[in-house]
Amino acid sequence: MPGTNSPDLATVLREQFAAPVGVILQGFADASASLRDLLAVAPLRDLIGATGDVNVQSEMTAKLDVAANTLFLDALRLPGVARLISEEEPHPVEVGDGAYTCCFDPLDGSSNIGVAPVGSVLGIYTDAAGAFEAGYAITGRQLVAAAFTVYGLPTMLIVASAERADGFAFDPEDRTWRLVSPQMRTPAPQYTSINWTYRDRWPARVARAVDRASDGLRGRYSGSMVEDVLRVLMAGGVFMYPEDDSSPSGKLRMLYEICPIGFIVSAAGGDAIDGTRAVLDVPVTGPHQRGPLVVGDRDAVRRYQDGYALAD
Ligand code: AHG
Ligand code: MN
Ligand code: MN
Numbered sequence: 001m002p003g004t005n006s007p008d009l010a011t012v013l014r015e016q017f018a019a020p021v022g023v024i025l026q027g028f029a030d031a032s033a034s035l036r037d038l039l040a041v042a043p044l045r046d047l048i049g050a051t052g053d054v055n056v057q058s059e060m061t062a063k064l065d066v067a068a069n070t071l072f073l074d075a076l077r078l079p080g081v082a083r084l085i086s087e088e089e090p091h092p093v094e095v096g097d098g099a100y101t102c103c104f105d106p107l108d109g110s111s112n113i114g115v116a117p118v119g120s121v122l123g124i125y126t127d128a129a130g131a132f133e134a135g136y137a138i139t140g141r142q143l144v145a146a147a148f149t150v151y152g153l154p155t156m157l158i159v160a161s162a163e164r165a166d167g168f169a170f171d172p173e174d175r176t177w178r179l180v181s182p183q184m185r186t187p188a189p190q191y192t193s194i195n196w197t198y199r200d201r202w203p204a205r206v207a208r209a210v211d212r213a214s215d216g217l218r219g220r221y222s223g224s225m226v227e228d229v230l231r232v233l234m235a236g237g238v239f240m241y242p243e244d245d246s247s248p249s250g251k252l253r254m255l256y257e258i259c260p261i262g263f264i265v266s267a268a269g270g271d272a273i274d275g276t277r278a279v280l281d282v283p284v285t286g287p288h289q290r291g292p293l294v295v296g297d298r299d300a301v302r303r304y305q306d307g308y309a310l311a312d
Pocket of ligand 1: 059087105107108109110111223224225241
């Protein structure tokens with residue numbers, strides 16, 4: 001039974017990842033533990049609310065978006081890292097001559113700050129061809145590892161290689177992440193997760209695909225992708241953020257939301273598509289490129305794809 005004797009994160013990382021990648025994942029976990037501390041006292045430290053600025057995506061920046069960005073930027077300036085790409089930075093931040101580019105969403109689910117769980121997302125990409133410098137003809141197939149955190153009770157960290165995804169819970173007593181869900185597999189689907197208030201904006205093929213994917217499932221939607229994806233991994237189901245008439249490419253970003261999440265759920269036996277193809281095969285040509293995402297149980301994702309493919 002998982003408990004205080006379960007393997008800790010450092011042990012699992014040592015077994016599964018070569019040094020630079022394992023150290024980067026540990027850096028992400030450490031910064032996540034610090035952000036968890038900050039979130040726990042945010043209303044007491046004047047950390048709730050907006051900065052008054054907007055980020056490169058024209059979104060209002062919360063004070064905690066900025067604090068979280070600083071935490072992860074500082075934690076990921078590590079040997080082996082070439083550059084950092086953050087949701088909150090307009091341009092890639094050059095770090096060194098390493099082989100890896102780390103892309104992160106420091107705080108996912110900003111509208112839930114102070115109200116409901118938020119999280120963080122990381123993707124670690126190789127860039128043998130130098131595409132990141134030359135204009136971003138890259139794909140999620142270049143991911144070597146990915147991780148995301150959900151700052152709930154418990155605070156959970158999911159870490160994945162291409163082969164497997166493992167779940168860790170944070171123990172505040174010894175400040176250690178411990179393995180509680182080894183080799184996660186997407187369970188039989190129960191829940192469908194989508195912002196259904198946008199239904200009037202969905203193209204006909206999207207509405208049909210959503211209905212097919214959701215057949216027999218019950219609705220849950222949090223407003224934090226990480227929380228909904230954790231539900232996909234722990235309880236089973238499908239999460240969708242499709243394109244719509246006002247966001248023709250969807251809302252979520254390829255490098256630090258869609259690809260890492262698609263990689264993690266695929267490692268757990270699920271699937272992730274943009275409607276027609278695996279999200280990991282979609283060419284990415286800019287740091288903040290958006291795309292649609294349908295992720296979770298393989299059968300539900302296939303039903304979406306089938307419904308999407310029919311002529312209107
Ligand atoms: P972020 O806070 O990093 O900008 O991401 C928010 C994303 C995602 O977490 C969530 O699923 C989605 O936005 C919610 O958007 P809607 O309010 O349009 O449903
Ligand atoms: Mn996000
Ligand atoms: Mn964010």
